[in-house]
Amino acid sequence: MSSIFRPGLFAGHAAIVTGGGSGIGLAVAKELGGLGAKIAICGRKEERLAAARLELEPLGIPLFSQVCDIREPEQIAAFVDNSYAALGPITVLVNNAGGQFPTTAEQVTTRGWEAVIRNNLNGTFFMTQAVAKRCMIPARRGRIVNIIANIARGFPGMVHTGAARAGVENMTKTLAIEWAQYGVQVNAIAPGVIKSTGTDQYPPELLEMTRTRTPAKRHGTPGEVAGLVAYLASDAADFVTGETWYIDGGAHLWGDNWNIPEPDPTEGAPTRRSPIPE
DSSP, X not given: OOOSSOTTTTTTOEEEEETTTSHHHHHHHHHHHHTTOEEEEEESOXXXXXXXXXXXXXXXXXXXXXXXXXXXXXXXXXXHHHHHHHHOSOOEEEEOOOOOOOBOTTTOOHHHHXXXXXXXXXXXXXHHHHHIXXXXXXXXXXXXXXXXXXOBTBOTTBHHHHHHHHHHHHHHHHHHHHTGGGTEEEEEEEEOOBOXXXXXXXXXXXXXXXXXXXXXXXXXXXXXXXXXXXXXXXXXXXXXXXXXXXESTTGGGSSOSSOOOOOOGGGOOOOOOOOOOO
């Protein structure tokens, strides 16, 4: 699908897209790069970055890529410095990197919880801070777009990422205020289920359930998310900041997202607190 935006919209700009080797991140890199931006992508796996380069370089997109685990602030610092050296000042940051796995709150391990929080919350903040201090605050101009998730009614089945993404949403609001004085706009995008390489780990029956519980009765595409990123990164969104944009076919507004079984009469009623005596 061709872009609805004018050619050259991001000429003279350089954008970092974390997790840019596949899925939504790769689609964003293609969209912004196709509109004239120089692109830096990072990820934890060199093979994914190599595959992304094979798709992006034939499009004539000036490109820098580097392995970077955003859980490690030292790797973030090196990636940002090298991106700056290769492409010039970074004017757009898309925090797309993240990861999670299905689990209930009872079953999540300490290690699993901490890994997701370090990745989705800590990594997003440290990347944002590094790019802002290195490039955007000195230039008094920047656009930051944080990719989170559909957390409007909690995130049952993925308590770890729900907590992390909620933290990023609050961070988005906070930085929108703190950095307004520097001309830096910060927004978040909350996708519903987007059919991409990121959903390959989930069982088909789970994906079908999410489709039926979406009013649009389909999954989204990475290109649709990329188009919204392009808008928020452009001058058209100069008066838009601190907002979370849902792109989920209406899923956060409708239906249930967790099956609550009927009580088992053989197990007794749930324990209730005693009334507070007057």
